[in-house]
Amino acid sequence: MYKEAIHNYLTSRGYNSINLKAVLFDMDGVLFNSMPSHAKSWHRVMKKFGYNLSEQEAYMHEGRTGSSTINIVSNRERGHDATQEEIETIYKAKTVEFNSFPKSERMPGALEVLTQISSQGLIPMVVTGSGQKSLLDRLNKNFPDIFKEELMVTAYDVKHGKPHPEPYLMALEKAGIKANEAVVIENAPLGVQAGVAAGIFTIAVNTGPLDDNILLDEGANLLFPSMNSFAESWQDLKNEFDNSSL
Template sequence: MKKKLKAVLFDMDGVLFNSMPYHSEAWHKVMKSHGLTLSREEAYMHEGRTGAATINIVFQRELGREATQEEIESIYQEKSVLFNSYAEAERMPGAWELLQKIKSEGLVPMVVTGSGQLSLLERLEHNFPGMFKKELMVTAFDVKYGKPHPEPYLMALKKGGLNADEAVVIENAPLGVEAGHKAGIFTIAVNTGPLDPQVLLDAGADLLFPSMQALSEAWDTLNI
């Protein structure tokens, strides 16, 4: 497959940036302040969903109803404010080295994220200079359905003019792995959080690594 490979599609949080500990902590604390339970580990399971979908799952489970639009907006705003109060997440160890290898092979790196943060482009360019092109990014603004729906990765293929067998996905979240798998793309999982590795395999990962560093070190030997 590597002979055919043209692009590598990267999730952002938990793959390029070590930001998931902050997201999970913010979700946990805000839900607790509303008398609701969302553990830090469960937050990793919901990574890739829209904020509204995550809030609704908790409301249905614990209150037996959907959250109102006002509740969704209020809770998500609180979560965003708390998340933004934490130190800026550093780039994931191994990510820069892997991107350099990919670029040296003439492959195109692309970002496929459920994030809609407006500072995204600036952060990516600051931390990974010259690696990503704006027109080849897929964010929350580009899609109607978030992960685990395959639309984000299908959109990436469309933007890149790619067939599914000309790309690989790198994901850390079960929902992201499921989205890449459903899009028909070879999907590599990196378990950068606290999840049982089997969860990522069950979601459809074709390969599994314990870290981005491990994937970077093994990249040249991969038979994909």
């Protein structure tokens, strides 16, 4: 299964091999089990401001910047973008609502696979649409000595959020590597789109309520049912990357 997926990727992209140097992780829904709280927060706050955004739809917008999410719904229901003041007010309320939930726990399997990746001399990176001020502290507390601030891409770094490839292209630039020297780990349709558009081998982990086909249809090269499953399979997968060639 892995060999075929890698071969198809190399053939479609015109690369001779995957010379793995870095693993690029989305954060919400991949490193932390935070998406249920995000989905509930979006639904409750948007309803408060007179918009309709279901929890299920929130998963489809995962990875998009807050302003983009608000504008998509505003255009759908009012026929125009929200004002900057409206965006700031709604997103602030959403942040307050999200912070009212208990802190999201580390996703089972995330620390285990990150420990393997770090011990193998690979560069672990976070590429997130989040703009949380305490992001690095939270990552360091849950994944000690694994992530470096200068090798993170957040909402503050990019002009275009996912599904635009800019976040992942910026990650490649920060790490000083090429597209065939990294893999992307994503759980969201928009994140998968972004990884694929950046030309990187993209692995989906379905940690939410979406049908597998939604992630595969966006172009995911491989799909795992959980981060635990991905962690358990990592060494076999890395071996295939190491041996990949056309």
